[in-house]
Amino acid sequence: MQPIIRVQDLSKLYYLGRSAAAYSTFREVVMDVARLPLRYLRRGEEPTSIWALKDVSFEIETGDVVGIIGRNGAGKSTLLKVLSRITEPTTGRVELYGRVASLLEVGTGFHPELTGRENIFLNGSILGMSRREIAAKFDEIVAFAEVEKFIDTPVKRYSSGMYVRLAFAVAAHLEPEILIVDEVLAVGDAAFQKKCLGRMRDVASAGRTVLFVSHNMAAVSALCTKAMVLWEGQVEYPLGGVEDAVQKYLTQVHKITKTTLAERTDRQGNGKVRIQDFASYDRDGNEVEYIASGQEVNFRVYYSSTQENVEGVTVAIGITSDTGAFVSMLSNQVAGESFQSIGRDGYFTCKIRKLPLAPGSYTASLIIRSNEAITDWIQQAVTIVVEPGDFFGTGRMPPQSHAGVLLEQEWTLNGNSSH
Amino acid sequence: MQSVRLPAEPLVVIQPTKRWSLLSFKDIWAYRELLFFLTWRDVKVRYKQTALGAAWAILQPLFMMIIFTIFFGRLAAVDSAGIPYPVFALAGLVPWTFFSNAITASGNSLVGSANLITKVYFPRLIVPAAAMLAGLVDFVLAFVLLILLMFYYEIVPTIQLLFLPVLVLLTALFSLGVGTWFSALNVKYRDVRFALPFLIQLWLFVSSVILPSSAIPAKWRWLLMLNPMSGIIEGYRSALFGLPFDWPALGIASGLTILTLLYAIYAFGRVERSFADII
Numbered sequence: 001m002q003p004i005i006r007v008q009d010l011s012k013l014y015y016l017g018r019s020a021a022a023y024s025t026f027r028e029v030v031m032d033v034a035r036l037p038l039r040y041l042r043r044g045e046e047p048t049s050i051w052a053l054k055d056v057s058f059e060i061e062t063g064d065v066v067g068i069i070g071r072n073g074a075g076k077s078t079l080l081k082v083l084s085r086i087t088e089p090t091t092g093r094v095e096l097y098g099r100v101a102s103l104l105e106v107g108t109g110f111h112p113e114l115t116g117r118e119n120i121f122l123n124g125s126i127l128g129m130s131r132r133e134i135a136a137k138f139d140e141i142v143a144f145a146e147v148e149k150f151i152d153t154p155v156k157r158y159s160s161g162m163y164v165r166l167a168f169a170v171a172a173h174l175e176p177e178i179l180i181v182d183e184v185l186a187v188g189d190a191a192f193q194k195k196c197l198g199r200m201r202d203v204a205s206a207g208r209t210v211l212f213v214s215h216n217m218a219a220v221s222a223l224c225t226k227a228m229v230l231w232e233g234q235v236e237y238p239l240g241g242v243e244d245a246v247q248k249y250l251t252q253v254h255k256i257t258k259t260t261l262a263e264r265t266d267r268q269g270n271g272k273v274r275i276q277d278f279a280s281y282d283r284d285g286n287e288v289e290y291i292a293s294g295q296e297v298n299f300r301v302y303y304s305s306t307q308e309n310v311e312g313v314t315v316a317i318g319i320t321s322d323t324g325a326f327v328s329m330l331s332n333q334v335a336g337e338s339f340q341s342i343g344r345d346g347y348f349t350c351k352i353r354k355l356p357l358a359p360g361s362y363t364a365s366l367i368i369r370s371n372e373a374i375t376d377w378i379q380q381a382v383t384i385v386v387e388p389g390d391f392f393g394t395g396r397m398p399p400q401s402h403a404g405v406l407l408e409q410e411w412t413l414n415g416n417s418s419h
Numbered sequence: 420m421q422s423v424r425l426p427a428e429p430l431v432v433i434q435p436t437k438r439w440s441l442l443s444f445k446d447i448w449a450y451r452e453l454l455f456f457l458t459w460r461d462v463k464v465r466y467k468q469t470a471l472g473a474a475w476a477i478l479q480p481l482f483m484m485i486i487f488t489i490f491f492g493r494l495a496a497v498d499s500a501g502i503p504y505p506v507f508a509l510a511g512l513v514p515w516t517f518f519s520n521a522i523t524a525s526g527n528s529l530v531g532s533a534n535l536i537t538k539v540y541f542p543r544l545i546v547p548a549a550a551m552l553a554g555l556v557d558f559v560l561a562f563v564l565l566i567l568l569m570f571y572y573e574i575v576p577t578i579q580l581l582f583l584p585v586l587v588l589l590t591a592l593f594s595l596g597v598g599t600w601f602s603a604l605n606v607k608y609r610d611v612r613f614a615l616p617f618l619i620q621l622w623l624f625v626s627s628v629i630l631p632s633s634a635i636p637a638k639w640r641w642l643l644m645l646n647p648m649s650g651i652i653e654g655y656r657s658a659l660f661g662l663p664f665d666w667p668a669l670g671i672a673s674g675l676t677i678l679t680l681l682y683a684i685y686a687f688g689r690v691e692r693s694f695a696d697i698i
Contacts, residue, residue, distance in 0.1 A: 002425050014696070062425065085540035087695045088435055095429035108538045111460055113467040118460075125456040126539055 002097070003059035004178060004209050005083070010092035012053040012078050012233075052078040053089070054233040060226075062098075062177075065200075065210040067224035067242060069217070069249045071361075071383065075233040076213045080104060080182055083211070098177025098209070101128055105182070107167030112156035116147055116166055119155055123170045137173045144195075145169035172199045179203055180211045197223065217246050218359065218388070218400065250290060250385055261381060269374040273310055273342070275366050277302035278382045281349075292389030293359055293397075293406055297352045299330070301366060303376075304345040310370050313339040315348045318365040319357075319384065327362060327405065356406045358398070359388040436692060447542045454545045454552070461524070461553030476557035477564050480512040487512070491629055500631050502660050503572045509565050510659050511628035511652045514586075517558040518594050518648060519619045524550035525598025526615050529694065530605050536694050543691050544684070547602040551595050558587075569659065577661035586654045589676055593647050596679035603687040606694055627652050632668070647672035647679070 053075045060066055070076045081087045083094060084102035109126040110119050120141055124134040134141075142148055145166040147158070155163055181200070200223060204210050214220050220227060220242060227245035229237035229252065237248040262276045281298040282288050291297045301315055316331035330350050332339065339348070362384040367377040388397060391406045398406075447454075466472045484505055491497045492504030499507035525547035529536070532546050569576070605611035623629075626648040635643055643649045650665065650672030657664045 004425055006429075081695065082433060085431070085433060086537060088692045089433065090435060092434065094431075094433035096431040096433070097425045097429050099430065102539065104538045109535050111464055113464050114460065118463065122456050122460055125453050126535065126541070131452055 001061050004062045004097045005058075005060040005211075006095040006097075007056060007058050007083075008093045008095075010053055010056040010079075010082060010094060011051060011090050012075075012082060012087070013049050013090040014052050014078075015049045051233045053082070056092070056230070056233070056235055058228060058235065058239050060209060060211070060239070062209055063204065063207050065204045065212065065223060065225045066239065067220035067227035067245070068211060068213045068230060069220060069227055069245055070230035070236075073232075074230040076230055077104075077182065078233075079230065080180055080211070080213055084180055096178065099128070100178045100180060101171075101174040101176035102180035103127075103171050103174075103182065104180075106164060106171050110155060110163070110167060113154055115154055116142075116145075116151040116158070119166070120170055123167065124173075127171060127174055128176070129174065133175075141166075141169045141173050144172060144199075168196055172196065176208070178209045178211070180213075182213045217249070221246060261378070264378055264381070267376055267378045269368070269376040271375065272307065272370060273303050273305045273313065273368045273375040275301060275368060275376045275378055275381070276304050276345070277347075278364070278366060280384070290385050290387045291355055292387040293355055293357060294389040294391030294393075295355055297355045299350045299352070300347040301350070301368075302345070302347040303342070303368065305342055308343055309341050310375075311340060312369075312371040313342055314369045315339075315350075316367045316369075317350060318367070320363050320365070320380075321360070327357065354391070354408075355386065355389070356391070356408075357384075357386045358404055358406055359386050359400070361385050443542065447544060450541050450545055453541055454549055457545060457549035458552040461549060462556050465553065473557075473560060476560040480509060480516045480561050481564060483512050483516070484509045487629060497630055498634060500633065500656075500660075500662060502574070502656070502662075506565075506568050506572050506574060506660075507631075507656065508629070509568055510656050511626070513558065513561045513565050514590050514652055514655050515623065515626060515628045515648070516561060517554050518590060519623070520557065521551040521554040521591075521594035522598040522601060523615055523619065524554060525595070526601030526605055526611055528598075529602040530609070530612075543694060544599065544687060547599045547687075548595060550602075551591065551598050554594070555591065565659075574660060576659060579658045579661050579664070582654070582658045582664070586651060586658060589647075589651050589654075589673060592680055593651065593672075593676040596676060596683040599687050600679070600683035603683075603690045606690060606697060622646070622648065625649065631656075632665070644668050644671045645675070647675045 056075070056079065068076050068079065078087070080102065081104075082089050083096075084100065084104065086102075086104075107123065109123055111122065114122065117138075120138060121131070121134055125131065129137075142151055145162070145168070147162050147166050150158065150162065155166065158166070179200075197219075200210060200212075204225075210223075212220065212224060224242050226239050227237075227242040228235060228239045229245050229249045231252060236252060237245050261278055262274075267275075277300075279300050279302070280288050280291050281300060282291075283296040283298075285298075299317060301317070314331060314333045316329060316333070318329050319327045321327050330352075332348070332350070335350075363380045364382050364384055365377075365379045366381040368375050391397070392408075466475060469475065471478065487508040488505045492499070492508065497504065502510075528546045528550035529543065535541075535546075536543065601611050601615060625643060625646050627643065632640060632643050632649060632653055644667070650668035653665055654669050654672070656662055
């Protein structure tokens with residue numbers, strides 16, 4: 001079968017550091033020119049570059065719903081941007097045999113001062129619909145978004161829910177042959193999300209091709225028929241079965257973060273006590289690759305020390321969500337433990353009796369201090385993948401979009417009958 | 420599942436563009452509706468939340484005209500080629516206001532549309548073009564004021580009025596050229612934002628808005644010709660008031676306009692590829 005998307009040896013080089021600065025002012029350019037002779041003396045200060053994509057090749061057939069999986073910085077977003085023609089590849093070639101619509105966010109170009117009606121036309125046109133097409137689908141879009149009453153109100157007066165619904169409704173009525181979607185499903189309330197997922201399935205079953213980028217493994221599993229794993233800009237797992245790809249991704253996340261921790265160079269501190277490794281163990285002391293909500297988890301921070309006795313050692317694990325928001329901080333200091341004679345090497349264990357984290361991917365930073373002096377600090381040291389687990393003992397979980405942190409809870413009812 | 424028949428040739432091929440690749444006019448044509456919608460958005464949004472609304476389009480040149488009339492028409496008693504000074508000044512101020520607003524709006528348009536540029540593909544030239552086109556609505560409103568003033572002073576237009584559309588086109592193209600070039604420059608050097616208002620102030624004095632070019636010593640008049648706006652604005656007066664056209668000045672203005680536009684499109688195209696990466 002002829003592919004609808006053919007990607008050949010696609011690479012994209014980004015320059016980091018100086019040239020990656022958001023913009024320069026004229027003064028900086030003048031200064032740079034003035035410093036030019038000096039730069040010859042200081043070799044090795046060449047702007048560093050990074051291959052966000054390197055020799056990526058794949059072919060996608062009509063009707064496939066392809067999940068592209070990878071950590072932050074794996075090149076997923078760059079790939080989408082190249083396919084959506086937002087940024088140009090450095091080398092390589094892409095052939096698209098169909099009309100593309102890309103949804104890197106919903107509501108692109110929405111203007112708060114314009115009414116819902118006006119924004120539908122504006123946004124639709126930005127997404128590549130013709131005026132006639134928008135007019136034909138107008139009623140459907142409004143009904144899908146459930147904003148009939150407010151269609152002539154400026155969207156700045158919309159609630160955030162209405163705004164997102166309208167924005168998604170426009171996007172959902174695009175009818176390109178190829179739809180590129182970047183995690184926009186993480187919007188709206190559960191009911192609306194369900195509607196969106198349904199809509200994406202409709203798109204796929206109508207013989208269209210969908211590219212879906214996510215690090216939400218559940219959404220990928222639920223939606224995609226094929227998947228591919230990107231790793232540091234390269235294809236780690238070529239287009240194939242979704243379950244295999246997800247599995248590959250999860251093991252890879254674990255393996256890479258584990259093997260490199262001792263060798264990581266992006267660390268700070270005086271090095272007296274160094275972090276060597278990080279691992280998760282279950283209740284029975286078995287090392288586990290994934291941890292699950294509601295289960296007992298033991299985090300181990302392996303270390304090596306230059307001295308047998310180090311005073312006032314504190315260890316902390318800072319946990320942030322996918323989006324970079326702080327979720328929690330584990331530390332022996334707050335737990336009221338202090339460590340003195342730690343020996344040459346060993347590990348600290350932090351036990352959590354019942355993991356209250358919702359399923360998802362988290363990042364942990366590790367830090368060891370001695371009397372408040374940092375001996376070793378690795379930011380974003382490891383990725384912690386939390387799988388769904390029966391936290392509440394009821395087999396139920398809050399919707400993914402509203403999960404966050406799981407709290408044990410009891411509910412009672414005090415009802416009055418009418419008198 | 421219905422089968423979709425694929426074309427034999429790819430609809431789109433994405434690959435690194437050659438350094439000298441020319442702007443794809445076909446692409447811009449394909450996105451003409453977006454150009455319309457972005458222009459329409461700029462027009463709709465411009466005077467939202469303002470008390471005076473679209474009256475601003477008229478007030479700007481009107482007040483400038485009053486001030487100029489007091490200082491140059493009365494106090495300095497400038498020779499305005501037999502035309503009452505208020506109409507003379509307004510005939511220059513209306514296209515000038517369009518030009519200065521258009522280059523300000525297009526110059527800042529790309530940076531202001533960063534959220535669009537990093538999220539959706541479309542020919543980027545549409546952004547400064549829409550910003551310029553939106554200014555045409557104000558231009559038309561201000562022109563109504565000019566016509567009223569001509570009635571008041573009982574100035575009867577001649578057949579030369581037919582040349583007006585050419586002048587408007589010339590103004591629009593020159594604005595597009597300058598605005599597009601600034602918009603591309605602005606992506607890399609945010610100095611543009613600060614330099615533009617200053618530049619526009621200076622530019623006003625050498626654009627024959629306040630004085631006719633005949634007021635400049637003949638020895639220096641060729642310098643004025645290097646500024647297309649001067650020739651264009653004199654052209655407006657000739658067309659409106661039936662004065663003789665200064666063909667050499669208009670010819671040079673047209674030539675420079677085309678050169679500016681071509682250079683702007685070339686410069687814009689060169690940075691267009693990297694907009695999304697540096698904006």
